[in-house]
Amino acid sequence: MDIVVLMKQVPDTAALIQISEDNVSIKTEDVKWVINPYDELAVEEAIRIREKQGGGKVIILTAGAGSASATIRTALAMGADEGILISDPALENSDPQITAKVIAAVLNNVNFDLIIAGPRAVDDDSSYVPAAISEYLGVPLLSTVIRQEISNGKIQCEQTVQDGSIVLEANLPAIITTQRGLNEPRYPSLANIMKAKKKSIVTKTLADIGLSSEQKLIKTKIVSLAYPPRRNAEKVIVEGASAEEKAARLLNLLQDKAGIL
Amino acid sequence: MSNNVMVFAGYTGAGFKKSAFEAVSEGRRLANRLNGVLTAVVIGSGTKETALELARYGADRILTCDHPALEDFDPDRYTAILTDIVKQYPPAILLLGSSYNDKNIAARLAARLDTGAATECLEFALDSDRLVATRPLYGGKLMAQVTLEGTPQIACIRSNVFPIAEDMKAAEQVMIEPNLAEPKTRVVEKKLKNSDKVELTEADVVISGGRGMGSSDFSLLEKLAELLGGAVGASRTAVDEGWRPYPDQVGQTGKVVSPKLYVACGISGAMQHLAGMSSSECIVGINRDPDAPIFNYADYCVVDDLFKVLPALIEEIKGQQ
Numbered sequence: 001m002d003i004v005v006l007m008k009q010v011p012d013t014a015a016l017i018q019i020s021e022d023n024v025s026i027k028t029e030d031v032k033w034v035i036n037p038y039d040e041l042a043v044e045e046a047i048r049i050r051e052k053q054g055g056g057k058v059i060i061l062t063a064g065a066g067s068a069s070a071t072i073r074t075a076l077a078m079g080a081d082e083g084i085l086i087s088d089p090a091l092e093n094s095d096p097q098i099t100a101k102v103i104a105a106v107l108n109n110v111n112f113d114l115i116i117a118g119p120r121a122v123d124d125d126s127s128y129v130p131a132a133i134s135e136y137l138g139v140p141l142l143s144t145v146i147r148q149e150i151s152n153g154k155i156q157c158e159q160t161v162q163d164g165s166i167v168l169e170a171n172l173p174a175i176i177t178t179q180r181g182l183n184e185p186r187y188p189s190l191a192n193i194m195k196a197k198k199k200s201i202v203t204k205t206l207a208d209i210g211l212s213s214e215q216k217l218i219k220t221k222i223v224s225l226a227y228p229p230r231r232n233a234e235k236v237i238v239e240g241a242s243a244e245e246k247a248a249r250l251l252n253l254l255q256d257k258a259g260i261l
Numbered sequence: 262m263s264n265n266v267m268v269f270a271g272y273t274g275a276g277f278k279k280s281a282f283e284a285v286s287e288g289r290r291l292a293n294r295l296n297g298v299l300t301a302v303v304i305g306s307g308t309k310e311t312a313l314e315l316a317r318y319g320a321d322r323i324l325t326c327d328h329p330a331l332e333d334f335d336p337d338r339y340t341a342i343l344t345d346i347v348k349q350y351p352p353a354i355l356l357l358g359s360s361y362n363d364k365n366i367a368a369r370l371a372a373r374l375d376t377g378a379a380t381e382c383l384e385f386a387l388d389s390d391r392l393v394a395t396r397p398l399y400g401g402k403l404m405a406q407v408t409l410e411g412t413p414q415i416a417c418i419r420s421n422v423f424p425i426a427e428d429m430k431a432a433e434q435v436m437i438e439p440n441l442a443e444p445k446t447r448v449v450e451k452k453l454k455n456s457d458k459v460e461l462t463e464a465d466v467v468i469s470g471g472r473g474m475g476s477s478d479f480s481l482l483e484k485l486a487e488l489l490g491g492a493v494g495a496s497r498t499a500v501d502e503g504w505r506p507y508p509d510q511v512g513q514t515g516k517v518v519s520p521k522l523y524v525a526c527g528i529s530g531a532m533q534h535l536a537g538m539s540s541s542e543c544i545v546g547i548n549r550d551p552d553a554p555i556f557n558y559a560d561y562c563v564v565d566d567l568f569k570v571l572p573a574l575i576e577e578i579k580g581q582q
Contacts, residue, residue, distance in 0.1 A: 013513045013533040017402040026403070037514050097371065097378070119361075122513050123399055126380050127361070131336065131368035140445035141336065143361060146507070156449060160508050162460050167450040174445075180500065180514065181507040219377035219410045223393065226404050231539050234560035243569030250545065250570075251577045253561055258543045260522050261489065261578075 473527015
């Protein structure tokens with residue numbers, strides 16, 4: 001069973017994000033990059049499926065800047081078998097549509113039974129790529145999965161929805177997206193970190209996969225970036241001699257001053 | 262080139278999602294500025310009558326696809342139907358709501374039509390009749406202005422951001438015969454709690470609990486949320502501890518909410534949590550620790566034991582009703 005994990009590296013959620021001079025990108029020098037948290041679940045699930053099925057390989061696929069090889073290496077240390085990095089200067093300021101096209105172009109030439117991805121990346125929050133890949137490759141998409149089972153060429157998944165969950169079934173090959181709760185990603189052991197250094201990461205350019213000019217590809221273009229207006233919190237300390245008094249005072253403030261409730 | 266606006270109004274068996282009304286209202290405003298026609302599209306089972314509700318929010322034309330086979334959302338079926346509609350009634354702009362299904366369709370349609378799409382939009386401007394959408398990046402640490410290539414320009418709105426406005430039109434309803442694509446997935450079982458609870462991202466009031474809850478007993482929060490017609494959320498810690506289900510998580514790795522009132526109970530206020538709730542209109546922090554970072558972002562700071570404050574607050578509200 002060969003599994004492809006779509007992985008993106010994103011700034012750590014605690015990182016300070018600063019706008020570059022060009023006003024359309026961010027300063028990347030001091031940013032700490034991590035695996036998109038949802039993709040970490042995807043890597044873990046892929047390894048578990050391979051272990052359970054007793055064969056096949058887990059391929060990490062990333063489209064992005066060259067430094068992404070460090071996060072691919074982390075996934076290899078977790079237990080993935082090989083990495084593919086699509087790295088091209090033309091991908092510098094790409095959009096999710098380009099990413100999806102690039103990934104689909106690569107997957108047209110890779111054998112896989114299953115694709116696992118995060119439902120969204122916590123940097124651009126687009127939720128675009130998995131559905132577009134499903135569309136480009138014509139494979140079923142099962143979203144926000146908390147449990148999966150594979151047998152006889154089929155995958156059954158429990159997906160979270162508002163108010164509960166739905167169990168869905170589809171034929172393989174398919175693409176599934178992760179939801180928190182699917183698993184607990186492992187930490188790479190020192191031995192596996194050493195082993196990962198010998199694993200292969202293949203780097204490809206857009207030309208290698210038969211795609212060219214990015215200008216024609218960009219569909220969603222950032223024209224400017226700005227810092228959001230700072231929230232002017234009132235910071236009113238709700239006074240009172242007891243919790244009861246504070247509760248009464250709070251309700252009063254909410255109704256009279258804030259005009260809600 | 263058409264100046265028309267189309268809105269895909271997300272429908273569930275229980276009726277329209279609130280974001281459907283928000284999208285239609287915003288679609289009306291854009292159509293007015295473009296002097297275009299606003300078309301609403303409703304796809305589902307039992308939608309014929311309900312679809313007419315959208316006339317109240319300014320739809321000039323309501324395209325309705327009503328078929329029993331469309332009861333369960335299926336991305337391939339819905340996308341195929343919407344693609345046919347977009348080709349028959351080509352809009353300049355296509356707006357959708359904020360749900361996962363809406364984003365799923367938006368991405369597929371953009372891929373099929375090779376056009377630009379943006380999700381989580383907070384604001385729209387027009388520049389020579391082209392859309393300029395504002396959307397957050399990096400959990401709201403930055404705001405991006407984006408333009409979309411191609412036609413239609415596809416945009417999903419974020420919940421609870423665009424005002425719902427009534428603007429009654431004598432809408433014309435057109436029934437659409439569905440082109441039923443073969444579904445690629447089958448529903449095996451539905452495990453739904455079947456409650457009439459408000460969806461977290463659509464709620465006007467959100468009461469969230471964090472580490473300070475100490476256990477999975479969220480009954481005080483449930484009670485308060487019920488009294489105020491709101492929803493219960495949770496911090497990452499509360500979810501990681503297994504106290505609340507994952508879909509309840511508010512934050513950069515969970516849901517983003519912008520209710521009128523957000524009450525953070527026993528939540529310290531980590532950066533990744535703030536990313537999910539700092540656009541709330543009014544924030545109340547209840548925490549025993551006076552140095553909790555949440556108090557830097559709260560409008561009203563209650564420094565006390567939440568297990569004493571919440572019961573008193575519930576009694577106060579009950580006393581008024």
